[in-house]
Amino acid sequence: MKKDIRKEFLFSIRNSRFLIIAAAFMFLGLLTPLMLKVILPMVFSSQFPGMDEEMIAQMIDMSQFGSLQGFFGDLYEMGTVIVAFSLCGLVAQELKDNTLVIPLCSGKRFSDIVLSKMIVFSLVMTISTIASASVSYLYSGLLFDFEVKYASILQSSLLHSLYLIFILACLILVGSLTSKPIATGLTTLIISYGIHGIGSLLAINKWLPSGLIIQAQTLGKGLSDIANQGVVASESTGTAVIEGISSGKISNSSLALSVTMTAVLIITFTALSILRLRTMEHNRR
Amino acid sequence: MNEYMIDIKNLHKTFGDVHALQGVTLQVKRGEIYGFIGKNGAGKSTTMNIMAGLSRPDSGSCIVNGHAINTIKHPGQLSIGYLPEAPAFFGWMTARESLKYLKSNGKNHKSVKAAEKGSGQEMTDIDEMLSWVGLADVADRRVGGFSRGMKQRLGLCQILMHEPELLILDEPSSALDPEGRSDILRLILELNQMGKTIIFSTHILSDVERICHTVGMIADGRMIVEKPLAEMLRQDITPVFELELGSAIDAATLAELQRDANVQKVDQISETLLSITVNDEYSGSRSIISWLAFHTIQLRSLKLRHINLEELFIQEVNGGRS
Ligand SMILES: Nc1ncnc2c1ncn2[C@@H]1O[C@H](COP(=O)(O)OP(=O)(O)OP(=O)(O)O)[C@@H](O)[C@H]1O
Ligand SMILES: [Mg+2]
Numbered sequence: 001m002k003k004d005i006r007k008e009f010l011f012s013i014r015n016s017r018f019l020i021i022a023a024a025f026m027f028l029g030l031l032t033p034l035m036l037k038v039i040l041p042m043v044f045s046s047q048f049p050g051m052d053e054e055m056i057a058q059m060i061d062m063s064q065f066g067s068l069q070g071f072f073g074d075l076y077e078m079g080t081v082i083v084a085f086s087l088c089g090l091v092a093q094e095l096k097d098n099t100l101v102i103p104l105c106s107g108k109r110f111s112d113i114v115l116s117k118m119i120v121f122s123l124v125m126t127i128s129t130i131a132s133a134s135v136s137y138l139y140s141g142l143l144f145d146f147e148v149k150y151a152s153i154l155q156s157s158l159l160h161s162l163y164l165i166f167i168l169a170c171l172i173l174v175g176s177l178t179s180k181p182i183a184t185g186l187t188t189l190i191i192s193y194g195i196h197g198i199g200s201l202l203a204i205n206k207w208l209p210s211g212l213i214i215q216a217q218t219l220g221k222g223l224s225d226i227a228n229q230g231v232v233a234s235e236s237t238g239t240a241v242i243e244g245i246s247s248g249k250i251s252n253s254s255l256a257l258s259v260t261m262t263a264v265l266i267i268t269f270t271a272l273s274i275l276r277l278r279t280m281e282h283n284r285r
Numbered sequence: 286m287n288e289y290m291i292d293i294k295n296l297h298k299t300f301g302d303v304h305a306l307q308g309v310t311l312q313v314k315r316g317e318i319y320g321f322i323g324k325n326g327a328g329k330s331t332t333m334n335i336m337a338g339l340s341r342p343d344s345g346s347c348i349v350n351g352h353a354i355n356t357i358k359h360p361g362q363l364s365i366g367y368l369p370e371a372p373a374f375f376g377w378m379t380a381r382e383s384l385k386y387l388k389s390n391g392k393n394h395k396s397v398k399a400a401e402k403g404s405g406q407e408m409t410d411i412d413e414m415l416s417w418v419g420l421a422d423v424a425d426r427r428v429g430g431f432s433r434g435m436k437q438r439l440g441l442c443q444i445l446m447h448e449p450e451l452l453i454l455d456e457p458s459s460a461l462d463p464e465g466r467s468d469i470l471r472l473i474l475e476l477n478q479m480g481k482t483i484i485f486s487t488h489i490l491s492d493v494e495r496i497c498h499t500v501g502m503i504a505d506g507r508m509i510v511e512k513p514l515a516e517m518l519r520q521d522i523t524p525v526f527e528l529e530l531g532s533a534i535d536a537a538t539l540a541e542l543q544r545d546a547n548v549q550k551v552d553q554i555s556e557t558l559l560s561i562t563v564n565d566e567y568s569g570s571r572s573i574i575s576w577l578a579f580h581t582i583q584l585r586s587l588k589l590r591h592i593n594l595e596e597l598f599i600q601e602v603n604g605g606r607s
Binding site for chain 1: 360372377378382446449
């Protein structure tokens with residue numbers, strides 16, 4: 001197991017997977033506050049010359065809170081795509097290239113192979129999320145005001161990381177079923193957005209991993225508070241707000257529900273992946 | 286312990302509507318080198334994949350190192366090293382790292398020197414292994430940049446890292462230059478001397494002739510023949526003389542040789558090259574020499590050889606005892 005973890009870690013470094021994910025997240029972390037502070041007002045004032053700064057400030061949430069909410073929204077929308085396509089080959093490519101054949105015959109266990117991928121890339125994503133959220137926190141604080149507690153940023157980052165770990169488990173499962181990297185990435189994205197769509201449509205997000213995304217975007221405030229404020233920072237938060245209104249106050253129990261459901265799904269997907277790898281034929285053409 | 290390292294009976298395997306294996310039966314004894322030969326698409330790789338525990342047969346029994354293939358949970362249980370036809374590597378690892386990754390834990394470093402003394406010792410020291418196959422200079426280079434020959438050698442090292450008893454090598458010497466092929470054959474021989482059982486597939490028959498104890502021939506998913514190499518070569522021990530003449534000869538002269546009672550067959554390979562199959566070496570050579578002398582034919586070279594595996598193989602495939 002130690003050797004497998006070492007191998008996955010080397011892979012993440014040598015093939016720039018760590019770099020791609022960390023850099024992309026970091027980019028989002030810096031871009032969102034900048035958009036809000038500089039670019040959006042510029043766009044507004046050039047489009048509507050009569051508009052003064054106060055009116056613009058009423059339309060968009062020019063605050064650290066709004067900025068960070070926007071960041072987590074972007075992290076969901078763009079971050080998921082980046083993760084899906086940079087990690088879609090974790091298992092699929094190995095099956096496609098038959099790189100597992102010699103290790104398998106040499107006694108490497110499927111559970112070690114899958115679990116070490118889960119461990120290493122969970123860490124990669126968690127570290128990237130926390131780091132980029134922290135950077136976004138600092139930068140937005142400097143541009144606006146420090147009004148959000150860092151502890152809630154940490155909590156949101158962890159929730160979001162758990163969501164990304166769910167995406168990882170998905171990538172591994174679909175990869176072991178299809179052995180096709182690109183198809184795996186696309187399928188996982190469809191699953192991710194599909195879950196969110198259905199969850200919002202039927203207002204059952206708290207039962208789903210997508211609940212984590214919504215929770216992460218509340219930045220610890222609770223959805224009803226946001227609804228009362230009437231703040232709309234980004235499109236995806238919009239969904240969150242609407243759901244917040246329709247389902248009333250979201251409590252800690254629904255957070256626990258989302259976390260538990262996601263954890264169960266992660267464990268199930270991982271177990272299914274191992275089972276699939278054990279029963280399938282290897283070294284196929 | 287079973288006498289056989291691999292005991293396969295009546296193996297069938299289909300891919301869609303391709304009936305790849307149609308009752309393969311094959312037995313590899315412990316400690317021997319087994320040459321598995323057959324044309325492209327005959328079913329060698331399919332059979333070897335099943336032996337390696339990576340693929341399940343449709344029917345038939347396959348026992349490898351005492352384990353029935355259908356009952357194992359993981360190929361690792363078989364104590365095999367499998368070098369597939371087109372081995373795939375983690376190109377981003379260095380040769381040394383890739384060996385470290387596969388090295389089994391908890392076993393002590395035994396020396397290749399000890400192994401060479403024939404003490405049956407294993408060798409898993411990475412540096413010794415790398416220099417054994419001639420990759421010491423590139424130990425810290427990324428495998429992605431290796432040539433095919435280098436990859437084949439590295440593959441051979443990789444499958445030894447966990448000290449397996451049986452090596453399954455799928456065309457280990459194809460796609461290598463003659464020198465590379467000789468090297469691989471030498472390595473196989475050395476591994477056999479260390480006590481490993483080895484089965485390797487090939488369609489290069491001279492490789493089989495050089496190192497194998499037993500030969501198995503497969504065609505269209507069926508075993509045609511399986512025999513000790515010596516027996517295989519002895520049974521059709523018909524001697525053949527290869528003659529190179531100084532100048533071309535006419536048909537009448539040739540016909541005269543053909544009429545000789547000691548001569549079975551005369552093949553004119555080129556104008557000056559003759560291949561003469563005779564009943565036995567002694568009378569055959571006398572007939573040939575007196576024929577040469579009578580017609581004052583200039584002789585460049587004369588060589589005696591026995592029918593080789595290639596010719597035997599062609600005989601067997603084309604309506605032998607299938
Ligand atoms: N995964 C597969 N799907 C479909 N057909 C297959 C598959 N694997 C093997 N076959 C078929 O099974 C037959 C035997 O193939 P196999 O690879 O075992 O031959 P081989 O003896 O190893 O040939 P070669 O010398 O070219 O390596 C071929 O007709 C091949 O097309
Ligand atoms: Mg083959």
